Amino acid sequence: MKVAVIVFPGSNCEHDAEFVVREVLGQEAELVWHKDTSLHGADVVLLPGGFAHGDYLRTGAIARFSPVMREVERFARAGAPVIGICNGFQVLLEAGLLPGAMLRNRSLKYQCEQVHVKVEATDTPFTLACSPGQVIRIPIAHGEGNYYAEPDVVDDLERKRQVVFRYCAADGSVSDASNPNGSVHNIAGICSEGRNVVGLMPHPERACELALGSADGLVLFESVLRAVAESSRVAR
Amino acid sequence: MRARVYVTLKPSVFDPQGTTVADALHTLGYASVKDVRQGKFFELDIDAASVGDVRRIAQEVADKLLSNPVIESYRIDVESGVQGQAGEGSR
Amino acid sequence: MRARVYVTLKPSVFDPQGTTVADALHTLGYASVKDVRQGKFFELDIDAASVGDVRRIAQEVADKLLSNPVIESYRIDVESGVQGQAGEGSR
């Protein structure tokens, strides 16, 4: 598997994602500069966390115009696996590859802490190795992760099971107390209608080694590794 | 010429910042301040021939970049004595 | 009544946000946008008898909470058909 990690000016989690793919998973990763117009034959596209363009206007607002985003869109429309983590998720929202928008955390503060997240859909390339309802412990680190969409859009997401991750308590129960930022329906991550584009605010790449406190995030990477292997078997 | 683009959260969207400011004002004793909403604005110096051109460019830029139609609407003023016209951004 | 408080960085203070937006607009081909400065504004619903009172409250609140006099100045508009008067906040 080869993962293209897109680097926007101001990205700051690109090396973390690259490290997991290369060192923990033993797969190929390539950093792709935002002005690049090719994805270098990657099987997976990963939009990492950070502060693209400083997040000065709105998170992800300027990054979506980067030349590489045209390729990412094409890749996504073709049904290939794309994941946006944190700032990467925000870019996918601004680019219209996923519905909705981000508001500031209801605390009005940046929050960096471990949270629990429930996997609500296992039929995406990034969650197919999860068990349904699996609770994983991974960190969040954001100031604007308060997911919002118009009520009818949210209903639609729920009906089409596009909510992939939901903030929950350690026992999997979902309530306002387990909602760190005010996201509607405790939404932590969603996927596209085609299910191949996934965005989430928590950072699975920060939770791939026990030495760092949790390896619960690794399952997302293992999932896509399996997804890629299966699709290439089908292709062959 | 100068155009100003005022961007606000749509009325249907909860504004945590405005609410926090309102709460703080109440704590400070300003009970008469009933509601606060916070927005941002951009002053654009635009090099164009006419007020119409300036407005057109400002509008394009507001649609494309300065506002996110999912959560925000905007209003444009062009500085020329003419009062700006309100309108929701759309793309 | 509604008062609007517009807060901007003082002209001498560097505005990295505005600069970044301007750069982005240039990349998008809007060469005619020469300069961008970003500010924020607050819409306050104030329960007071007169335009004068509303303005006084808005000004107090702007001084106390909404602006940082070290780097920002502000301007107040009261919505009442009357066009607001520009002026630097001062205490």
Added chain:
Amino acid sequence: MVFDEQLLSSHGVTAEEYARIVDALGREPSLAELGIFSVMWSEHCSYKSSRVHLKTLPTTGRRVLQGPGENAGAVDVGDGLAAVFKIESHNHPSFIEPYQGAATGVGGIIRDIFTMGARPIALLNSLRFGSLREPVVRRTFTGVVAGIAGYGNSIGIPTVGGEIGFDESYAGNPLVNVFCLGIARGDEIIRAAATGVGNPVYYVGAKTGRDGIHGATMASAEFDETSSEKRPAVQVGDPFMEKLLLEACLEAMRTDALVGIQDMGAAGLTSSTCEMGWRGRAGIEIDVALVPQRETGMTPYEIMLSESQERMLLVVKKGREREIEQIFEKWDLHAVQIGEVTDDARLRVKADGVVVADIPNEALTDGAPVYRRPMQAPAYLDGVRHLAFEALSAGAPGEVFRALLASPGVASRRWVYRQYDHMVRTNTVVVPGMGAGVVRIKGTVRALALSVDCNARFVYLDPFAGAQLAVAEASRNVACAGGEPVGATNCLNFGNPERPEIMWQFAQAVAGIGAACRALDLPITGGNVSLYNETDGQAVLPTPVLGVVGVVEDAAKVVRRAFQAEGDAVLLLGTSRAELGGSEYLKTVHGLVRGVPPVLDLAAEAALQRLLVAAAAQGLVRSAHDCAEGGVAVTLAECCFDTGLGADVDLPPAELPAAGFEVVGTLFGESASRVLVSTAPSSREALLDAARAAGVPAAVIGRVGGSRIRLAVAGVVVIDEALDDAQRLWDGALERELEPASATP
């Protein structure tokens, strides 16, 4: 004299110094030259009051790759890698504008690190504020924290630790000290020297504005009621620009087309040009007309003195310009040639070709004035050292315990560090709030333990002893995690050095640091001095903050502070002496800063730290936590909080300080060189043997387990708290102070 006294004094230049300027130039200076001298000879840049004292610090050692004199120090941490680190203050700017002041402080220290060719991987900060009861202080506090977060989070460097202290003396003069550490290949450290006559000098980064003009001079004068009028345009940080600079500079450094590089920190273009020239024994000539400018009509004086942020000065090999320019272009930055290296060891500044300043570099750097300022022991010491126990009542242990847990000096810092991204870069092995921050070094099996510390009350009561205690504490924290302390940096925050009492405090503190560092074999590789921390003649507590770096040979063996398993034995290492002088107990319960600080036996401290490092390496301890503010009782509680394991301990009574104070003295006394460790029952004897062999007193005082914190003194239970209740008090205390509305009780 062409300048009147008024102008000289507004530049902070004395008549005597003016005469020296004329002497150095062989003529009267131009206004631009006067400005250049004034910033370079300011306390902040010249270290004129502190230099003679700093010279006495130990700066060499087996691992030292770079001592003081460059933008940061560096020590060898194995595998051919160097840890490059330094601490810097941004006190005055943070008082004027807390958010931007703190943010630009972070930006500045990060530049100091990557200037050396190191990739920054960790930030820490040491903060001091007045009482949170005051609204102004709360605003400063929240602004500073938000500023540190805003900058560090955006640029993607984790904040892995720090410390916060409160005392009324900081109300009008908060302290904001920021520490940064980066990793470089030892043989690739880049020095900030200009060499090679004819080599082009480049400017890159943000455009120059009028912001921060005279920032260095401002940091060299005390505040009074007119300071707010003298405010220069506040510098605004642009972490996005800095991120681009960081990446572009590191990329440019990987080529061999770069000769030298320095950030434009205090005194901006002025200090970077003359210091680079001086270090390279060369001259630099620039034309300010070529400097990218944000504002119109800037004079050469203003351009040279501007302290706009996020700017770098580069010397590039002639003929290799395009290579470097292209790297910066890739990052949407424009490297602009503004001058070249000359052979005359002078700083020559032109404006559109006309020379406006022409000064020998030496006069601006090594030739700056050096003062041996008069010193005198402060009068306050006589009274303050006597502790009249007769007039106090000890208080009920349980109540004191709860009061301490909820006091701002002790309470959990979670409200603060939750706002810092402390995990980005995926190296953080021990997150903030757990003692020393620990980051692993990717590509090796090692990790680095980092701590910044100072108990300023101790320094106030005895500057020599207090500074030693600061060294010992920072170093001990690192050792608790299993890190061998290998290098230190310091940030010396004091009042007005023109007052003999302050200068005495300063000299005593530096002597104390030197003595402690020698005893612990801990070289000082750099630091920063911040003087004139006073408001209306009232100085802050003398606050020499120590930052210590320790190497953990095996990252898998890092020791945390929290108890790990039910049934483990709890041991207290070190000697308890019931020392209450300068304690959190006296401050919180009685509102007093009095007495003498705890005794420090440096040999015992060294033995303790060696034992901790060895025990960690051998896996003999499951947790270790240094006893500091609040004594054993608070330390024990903190060991219980993270994993929710209670403890039951029985302490032998410490010798009495005064009748009636035996119990609080035992529980809350702050004797130095003590560590609370836990160990598996199977390792207990081995640990006791190791302690005996090391000559470290060790006593089994209890066991881990249950859901209560139970402390007895000589068999009599004096504290018996539900762990949950204690934790709630401790967890929420800062939030209750800062956000009374939203805090849950």
